[in-house]
Amino acid sequence: MTAHPHDTEVVLRLPSVGPEPLPAHRALAGVVGYARALRWLRFRSPGTPEGRWAQVPAFGWARFDAHPVSLTPDGDVLIAEGLHGRLDRAGWHEVHDALVTSAPLVDALVARADGRAFWDLPEEDLSVLGEPGTAGALLRRIAQDAGARSAHVLAALHHRHPALVPHLTPTTRRALLPFLEEGDSGVEAVVHRELRANEAAFAELEAAVADAVPDARPTRLRLHDVLLWLTTTLRRAHAEEAGRGG
Template sequence: MVSGAGRTGVVLRLPGTGPEAVPSERALAAVVGYARGRRWLRFRSPGLPEGRWVEVPAYGWARFDAHPPSTGPDADVLIAEGLHGRLDRTGWHEVHDTLLRVTPLVDRMCARAAGRPFWALPPSEFSVLDEPGTVGASLRRLSDEAGPHGAHVLAALHHRHPALVPHLTTTTRRALLPHVEEGDSGVEAVVHRELRANADAFADLEAAIAEVVHDARPTRLRLHDVLLWLATTLRLAHAVECGRRVLDPPS
């Protein structure tokens, strides 16, 4: 087991994933499994009508996290599709147009953050008492503007701003809602609290992932998203199993 997140006794306490603390070595295995896990797919084609079994990536890492930075809104949509699936023609244009429409809002939010990552922002940035103009208020408006394809829009914006814009879906938002407190600007405040409360553990996890996985450098904001999504979609055990096979291969 690598150092950092593999240290015995270090845990992540993430109420969004459940009441039990997540041991750091389990969190590491889960993220490595998300990055390297495979699944079987039956593939058929005109040239091979009888079909054959092929192994494909089980999760979206290769199509999203390991994808190079975007060069424009067209590429942004393609990157988002790599994580959330293909859009029809109408949906593709809706996501593309939304990304263009929210550009001024994202620019103001970046200016407000002034180079600070999401987890280094003060709690006041996620309180309704300090609005308007806060990062939290901007993120809430982004969520409202994202429309029916919000997951695609936020995936594209997170890929472009990986240290500032959380990637949230309907499923992960639902898991965070019970933990919203009075005065919070939105569920992003819950993510902010969990990152700050587990700052040392996430720093260790970032370092440990860098030792094992070399095709991407996810921020702790993305690592939180991956752990939350795996837990809330009941995929955590599979990802952990895949990751342990990578970290501790059988002799």
């Protein structure tokens, strides 16, 4: 039987998140808080022109993680907007076109993985020494081709391939840069190392999150992304508090 993080001394050692080990129960609280936390929003409508307050989800869980997988580029853009915000007309077309253009690269990545998850790929697949044609080279090209809207594009691709395509934003990408090692194909290699180094802890966290918030089953690739984003944007304390109170 898999131990629950609250009942063990399991920790995650994630240098990109911080120098101290992250206890699994705090990681669980952070993710649960990401799913459940609410914030106040003031809005006006024709029926209440004076305005009123309402509580809305503080983070993107309901609009992204719990959203069904799309089968079209149009739907993919809408899902990405649920996480990163609405796009103007030009931005919408940029993301849509980037998703269409990247499709052959994504197909090549899926073929390269051959059914394996990102964290099960061999280290050499995230090294420049094995290029061209490696998973790392394909992911680097996908991110480059995504252009200025890379966060939306990678969000859509991660939602479509949650165990294979890392979701990175400019903020989390910058946080990973100091941990690059010689020969890495890109910052995705840092994520890969941290997932492999914490394999058992992330497996337990995946199971615990699925039990605590059953409306979605994010992979450890998404859990790493959430923990890193909450930390780099100074929102982890808020999420942990909401997760403990849930």
